[in-house]
Structures are given as C-alpha cells and as structure tokens.
Amino acid sequence: MPTFRAPRTAWALAATFVDRLLAHDPALSRVKMGARVTLTILASILTLITIHLTFIPLPPISYALAIVLSIEGGVAVKDKTPADQLTTRMMGCAASLFCITLAATLEGYRLVADLTFLFVIFAASLARVFGPRGFAVGMFAFISYFIGAYLKPTLAELPLAALGPLFAVAFGHLIRRYLFVDDWRRDLVKSLRAIQRRVSNILSRLAQLSRSEALTDKDRLELRQMEEQLKDVVLMAEGLLPRNADGSMPTGDGPVTAVSMAIFDLHLAAESVIVQSLGALAPALLFDAVLRGDAASAKKIAEDPDTAGGDERTKQSVHALLWLHRASLALSEAANDRSFLQLMAFGGLPQAGMSIKPDFSWNNPLVRAAVQITIASGIAMIFGLLLSRERWFWAVLTAFLVFNNTRSRGDAALRAIQRSVGTLVGVAIGLGLATLLSGNMTATVMLAAACVFLAFYFLQVSYALLSFFVTIVLCLVYGLIGQLTYEVLLLRLEETVIGSVAGMFVAFVIFPSSTRSTVELALARWYDALGQVLDGVSGGESRYRLIELSNRLDEAYRDLTVAARPLGSAWSLVTRLGPIRQTLAVFLASSYWARILARDFSNTENRDDPKIRRAIDDARLALGKAAARGAECFSSKTPRHATAGANLAAPGEGVAHGADMVANLLNRLYPPAADKQKSQ
Missing domain, CATH: 1.20.120 (Four Helix Bundle (Hemerythrin (Met), subunit A))
Structure with missing residues (x-):
C-alpha cells in the first residue's frame, strides 16, 4: 500500500543520513562542537536581552562580545579537564576585559590605537608559544580588541560591556561541562562500535559485488573510500585510549594493550580483505557467514573443494576474510573483558601532562609566524583604511585568520582563497536569504542559528564552508538591524580580499615557510x-x-x-x-x-x-x-x-x-x- 511506502522511504533516508554522519564523525565530536557554540551564543544573547528589557539597556558591544567569545570559547579552549578549561576561560575573560578597556581608552588617539592593535596582534600570536592555553587566551585578546576598535565603546559603557564576556564564559563552561561533555569513555565506546560498523559495511558491499561477479573502477574507488573511513575511526579510537603519564601506550598484558592490539589487527585484516578482493573476490556465502559471526559456516565454506581448490588469488581473499573474522571476534572479546570494563567504569590511566617550556628563539616557527601575522595585519590595515575608514577591521581580521593554524605559504594561500571564495558565495546567497526573510524575525533567527551550527560543524572539514556560513549569518544580522545594503556587502568582500592578499603576500615574501x-x-x-x-x-x-x-x-x-x-x-x-x-x-x-x-x-x-x-x-x-x-x-x-x-x-x-x-x-x-x- 502507498501509505506504508512513504514511512519506509523516510526511515531509509534517515538511516542513510545517520550512517554517513557517523562515517565521518563517529564520536559526534563535530556535532558537539557546533552545538556548543550555537547554544552558548543563544544562551548568552537571550540572557542579555532579558537584562536589557527587564533591568537596564545594554550597549551593542555587550552582545558582540558575547557572540565572538562564545565562538572562541567553544573552538579555542582545548584543555582536557573541566578545571583546566575553566582556568583558560577565566584567563581569556580577563584578557578580553583588559583589551576592551585599552581600546576604549585609546579611541581618541587613532594612530596610537592602531599601533596598539598591531601590538595586541603580535602578543596574541606570540602567546601560542605557551601551547594551547596561550593560543586560546591570545584569541580572546585579539578578537576583543577587534570588537572594541570596531564598535568604539565609551568608558562609561565598559561595566555593562563586561557582561558579554562573563556570560559567554559562564554558559560556555556549563554547556561543555554538563550538556555536551567531553567523555573519553563514551566516545571510545562509540568509536569501537563504529569500527565494527564500518567493517560490516565493507563486508556487505563486498558480498554484493561477489554476487554480481563484477568490479568496476567506481566500485574500487568506493572501497578505497570505505577504507579511508575505517582508518579515520581507527585513529580516533587509538587516540581515545588512555595513556601513561609520558604519553606512551601502557605496556604489559593490561586491558588497554589488549584493546589496542585488537584494533590494530582488525584494521590490518580489513585492509587486507579490500586489497585481496580487488584481485579476486571470495564467495558471497563466505562474506555472509563472516557478517553473521558464524565461525563454523565460514570454516566449512573455506574448506569446500570448490573454494579451496580455486586459483591462488581467491584463496588469498578467503584467507584474509577468515583473518578478519578472527580479528573482529578478538576486538569484541577485548572490549568486553572484565578488566577493561572496570577501567571504563572507574577511571583511566594518568594522562600526559608534560609542561611546555616556552621557546622564544628565532628558530621557533611560531615566533616567525607572529612577526608574519603582525606585518600582514599592518599591510591589511593600511589598504583597508584607504578603502573604508569605518570597516577596515574586516581586512585585518582576514589577514590574522589566514595564518591561523597554517603550516606553509602554500597552506596560507589555500586558506586565503577559501576564505575569499566562501565570502563571495556567502554574500550572494546571504543577500538573497536576508531579502526573502525581511521582516520575519523568527525565521531569520532560526536560520542564523542553523548557519552558526553548520559553520562550526564544518570547521575541521572546510575553511571555505566556515566562511560561507558565517557570511550568511552576518547578512541575516545586517538584515535584522536594518543595515543590509549591497554596498556594505560589497565592501565586506573587498576588505576580505585585501586581507587575503596581504596574508598571501607576507606568506610568500616575509620569512616564507615554503x-x-x-x-x-x-x-x-x-x-x-x-x-x-x-x-x-x-x-x-x-x-x-x-x-x-x-x-x-x-x-x-x-x-x-x-x-x-x-x-x-x-x-x-x-x-x-x-x-x-x-x-x-x-x-x-x-x-x-x-x-x-x-x-x-x-x-x-x-x-x-x-x-x-x-x-x-x-x-x-x-x-x-x-x-x-x-x-x-x-x-x-x-x-x-x-x-x-x-x-x-x-x-x-x-x-x-x-x-x-x-x-x-x-x-x-x-x-x-x-x-x-x-x-x-
């Protein structure tokens, strides 16, 4: 009946979507990243709006700081424990308040304020020498001075402006601590399940190909992609296993070692099955038996004269498949061993906590990068000012971010191009969406929240997509506050290009890291x-x-x-x-x-x-x-x-x-x- 087909189709589509999601994000770490940032922004803004309507009007900078520091708190804070995360957030909040006060104090002295901005950029970039915490605090400082120089708060507005950073830090910590928690045990269990699921998908696909008795170039590409998906999950699971205090894997015959070896063997076996199947496929019935976990049937099929007497390549495929079956069982046994379950329930081995000794020598690439970022920001500042006296900060922001986590001049150029392309496409689509939703605040806010989530969900996948979704959010915000014009969006694109070109120029000319x-x-x-x-x-x-x-x-x-x-x-x-x-x-x-x-x-x-x-x-x-x-x-x-x-x-x-x-x-x-x- 037609009434029953639609639900089945919907469930099938939903299952396909979930499977693809888990293939690329088995522990849902990217989902948690996007959700943390989105919810922190929403909670902070709603709280500020409540205060604004109930107690006292708040200046725009309170909202701006709440948004940008909610983003930085969700992205830049990478400490392992909640206590360390809170410490980093508090240090970042203090740096933010200091930079906002500095920007407001120097607003009447434009040349001094601009030179100070460059000094803040240099200090924020150099702070990366101190490791992840230095990176996070530096990002808090840079983005806060940027917002202060852009919105120009008065000294009288600073006490109320401080509410933005405070709520961003508070909600960011609470959401990460109690709602979307970093739980290595739970993520490890999910990763182990994802490994088995990826292996089952590979076997199911190979069984289909064995029945069709055909293997095209498209099929080979698909199998290689499935192999890469498995490798991603294996590396994630290995990274989640508890380590010794020095960062090394535990030795001896403990539960962590057993699980690590089982993962290793299963990974090798799955790769071997794919490799051998590209030459000759094992019988489909053998794939089915391995999928069911039926060792007796698998052995019987493998020893059948028609199978055992086949050509050498087929026998190699059979051998690899039996090895995969044993490895899969071994991983299940290791993961369900009582000692490993006790470890998962009651604690882990001490994590690596080696202190980082700051290296301020010229041999440290982070020191050279700090100089590069400052010079690129200075160039972007000069040409950005020539283009606009009010919105030149976009050029500086782009020049700063072009160097963020890049490893070479080629990497910087790639990021600059991605940011420019993402901004261009985002402007085109964002302008249309903002015009379409003009006057509909509810739909605009919901779409903006969805774009924020998608921007940071794709953060580790594509910088172009991040820029694309952020630009759409800006277009929607400009539409809400009545400042959406073609000229403003074109200026944003031009300033972005200026910052990108400045970043590429410095990357290729000033202390280039090829x-x-x-x-x-x-x-x-x-x-x-x-x-x-x-x-x-x-x-x-x-x-x-x-x-x-x-x-x-x-x-x-x-x-x-x-x-x-x-x-x-x-x-x-x-x-x-x-x-x-x-x-x-x-x-x-x-x-x-x-x-x-x-x-x-x-x-x-x-x-x-x-x-x-x-x-x-x-x-x-x-x-x-x-x-x-x-x-x-x-x-x-x-x-x-x-x-x-x-x-x-x-x-x-x-x-x-x-x-x-x-x-x-x-x-x-x-x-x-x-x-x-x-x-x-």
Whole structure:
C-alpha cells in the first residue's frame, strides 16, 4: 500500500543520513562542537536581552562580545579537564576585559590605537608559544580588541560591556561541562562500535559485488573510500585510549594493550580483505557467514573443494576474510573483558601532562609566524583604511585568520582563497536569504542559528564552508538591524580580499615557510618512523612495542598528507589520480606493509631466518636512498602506480614478504630508469 511506502522511504533516508554522519564523525565530536557554540551564543544573547528589557539597556558591544567569545570559547579552549578549561576561560575573560578597556581608552588617539592593535596582534600570536592555553587566551585578546576598535565603546559603557564576556564564559563552561561533555569513555565506546560498523559495511558491499561477479573502477574507488573511513575511526579510537603519564601506550598484558592490539589487527585484516578482493573476490556465502559471526559456516565454506581448490588469488581473499573474522571476534572479546570494563567504569590511566617550556628563539616557527601575522595585519590595515575608514577591521581580521593554524605559504594561500571564495558565495546567497526573510524575525533567527551550527560543524572539514556560513549569518544580522545594503556587502568582500592578499603576500615574501620545506619535515618524520619500525623488528622488540611504532608511522603518514595538500589541486576530491596523489599512494602502501611486517614478526618463531634479515636489509637500503632525496619524489613526473601487493602471506610467514614490499614500494619513488635519465 502507498501509505506504508512513504514511512519506509523516510526511515531509509534517515538511516542513510545517520550512517554517513557517523562515517565521518563517529564520536559526534563535530556535532558537539557546533552545538556548543550555537547554544552558548543563544544562551548568552537571550540572557542579555532579558537584562536589557527587564533591568537596564545594554550597549551593542555587550552582545558582540558575547557572540565572538562564545565562538572562541567553544573552538579555542582545548584543555582536557573541566578545571583546566575553566582556568583558560577565566584567563581569556580577563584578557578580553583588559583589551576592551585599552581600546576604549585609546579611541581618541587613532594612530596610537592602531599601533596598539598591531601590538595586541603580535602578543596574541606570540602567546601560542605557551601551547594551547596561550593560543586560546591570545584569541580572546585579539578578537576583543577587534570588537572594541570596531564598535568604539565609551568608558562609561565598559561595566555593562563586561557582561558579554562573563556570560559567554559562564554558559560556555556549563554547556561543555554538563550538556555536551567531553567523555573519553563514551566516545571510545562509540568509536569501537563504529569500527565494527564500518567493517560490516565493507563486508556487505563486498558480498554484493561477489554476487554480481563484477568490479568496476567506481566500485574500487568506493572501497578505497570505505577504507579511508575505517582508518579515520581507527585513529580516533587509538587516540581515545588512555595513556601513561609520558604519553606512551601502557605496556604489559593490561586491558588497554589488549584493546589496542585488537584494533590494530582488525584494521590490518580489513585492509587486507579490500586489497585481496580487488584481485579476486571470495564467495558471497563466505562474506555472509563472516557478517553473521558464524565461525563454523565460514570454516566449512573455506574448506569446500570448490573454494579451496580455486586459483591462488581467491584463496588469498578467503584467507584474509577468515583473518578478519578472527580479528573482529578478538576486538569484541577485548572490549568486553572484565578488566577493561572496570577501567571504563572507574577511571583511566594518568594522562600526559608534560609542561611546555616556552621557546622564544628565532628558530621557533611560531615566533616567525607572529612577526608574519603582525606585518600582514599592518599591510591589511593600511589598504583597508584607504578603502573604508569605518570597516577596515574586516581586512585585518582576514589577514590574522589566514595564518591561523597554517603550516606553509602554500597552506596560507589555500586558506586565503577559501576564505575569499566562501565570502563571495556567502554574500550572494546571504543577500538573497536576508531579502526573502525581511521582516520575519523568527525565521531569520532560526536560520542564523542553523548557519552558526553548520559553520562550526564544518570547521575541521572546510575553511571555505566556515566562511560561507558565517557570511550568511552576518547578512541575516545586517538584515535584522536594518543595515543590509549591497554596498556594505560589497565592501565586506573587498576588505576580505585585501586581507587575503596581504596574508598571501607576507606568506610568500616575509620569512616564507615554503610548502616544500614543510613537506620535507613531514616526510623526514615519516622516514624516521619507518626506520624505527625496521629497527624494532631487527632488534626483536615486543609485540606491543611494534604496534606502537606502527601507529606512529600511521600518524606520520596523516601529517604528510596534510603537509602535501597545497602541492596539488583538490587531489583528494578527484577520481583520476594526479602525481601528488600517486606519490602519497606509495607512502600509504608502504605504511600498510610496514604494519604487516610488524604484526607478522611478533608471530614468527624463526626470527633469525636469513630471508628475514636479507629482506630487512633491503628495506633499510631502500629507505636510506629515498630519505637522502627528501621530497624530490613529489616533483618527479615518473608514473608510479602503487598497490598494497598481490599476495597475502599467512600470519607468521609474511615477515620477509612485508619487508620486500616496503623495499619495492620505496624503490618506486625513484625508479632506476628515471635516475638514469636524470644523470644524462
């Protein structure tokens, strides 16, 4: 009946949406981020409106400070414990009140006020030397002076202006402490469930492909994307596991070690299933049995003559699938072990709490960045003033934010372009929405709140989307207060472009940190991490130590992908791989086989096998040659299609094979033919 189809369709769409949401945000950390910022702004503004209507009129700066400090409190405060978070918020509030008072005091002395603004920018940027708390307090100080210089409060308005920061800090702390709590135990449980869910999705998809007996390029791309989603969840789960006081993983046979090893094995097994399935798919019935957790049926199907007597590639796929089944059961057992459940219920191991010694030397890139940010802000200030005497602050704000968390001149340029594009599109759409909703306050406020949530939900995904949604919010606010004009929006876009250009100019000209040098550093860390894995195998390190070294290698690869991103143009979004993506694929496959090497070495009985020693020596030799040439591989035009390998050795027998694959992949970075051509 039609009356029953619609609900089923709606439920299916909702389930698909939730699944995609959890695929990219398994612990809902991005949802919590957006919700914290949105609710803090709403609670602060509603409280101020109540005071305004009931007791005493409040100046506009009270509302402006409440909004911007609600944002900074939700984004910049990154302390682990509620007590530390409150301390950082209180220090930020004190810095905010000081900067507001300073801006109001110097308002009558424009040149002094502008020079002081540059000093505040330098101090706020330099505060990052003190770590996350310094970064947060610096952001509170900068944005507060910015608002003070923009809105020009009088000294008489300062006592009431202080209500904005105070309510933003109070509500921000309460919402994070009691409503959207950072609970590592709950997030870890969600991450473990997400791992199993991602593995089930991979198996379900492979079962469908096995029945269709066809594997297209689109299917291969989909499987690689599912593999990346699994990797994201695995890294999140590993990061949530409690650590020793020095930040290292616990040793011995404790519950944390057991869960860490189970995650590690399941990740490797799932990757192996995908790799082997790209060559030949196992029978669909075997996928179904593994999905059900039916070990007896899985074993019976694997031992069936039609399956066991198949070609070598099919047998490798079957072997990988059985390994995945065992690894999945092992993770469930480790996560439900009584000792681990007790740890989750009653406490965790001490967290890393090493103090950071400030480094104000010129060798510290944060010090150089502080100088760059100040110079870029000064340039933006000059040209912004030439364009507008009232709204030049937008140019300075853009120049400051262009450098926020960037690693190189290429990264800064990418952020500047994203901010300009996001602002341009946001102005176009925001103008239309504000015009459409003109006079409808309820709809405008609801849409503005939704855009605030989306802006900070996408904060860690796309800077362009952040700028886009924030610009729409500004358009809606201008519409509410009756200042929405085409000229104002065009001026905002122009000032944004000025700030972006100033930021890019300084990034490329003043103490430039080239993308190439940043990639060199990231690649050196990856080579060092791989060398530690090989040293650990050669030295006969324990299983948990090899797993820890392998996880560090995975993290180094992630850092490398971020550092190399500005070298290409949206390489992660295209289906036809470019040279940057192809090169990264070599490092991804090398990381994969290094983990196979570490896992199998701990299971092998004959660790002194000459084949193993020879393979490790070859891998060391290839590593040395590749490391000596640094990031040259990213500029080489030699094709280097990488694969994780065609054959999967049985556990305990793949040490030499894993080392051989690492050597072969590294040698692909600089093929002998390419070296010969280069020397000619």
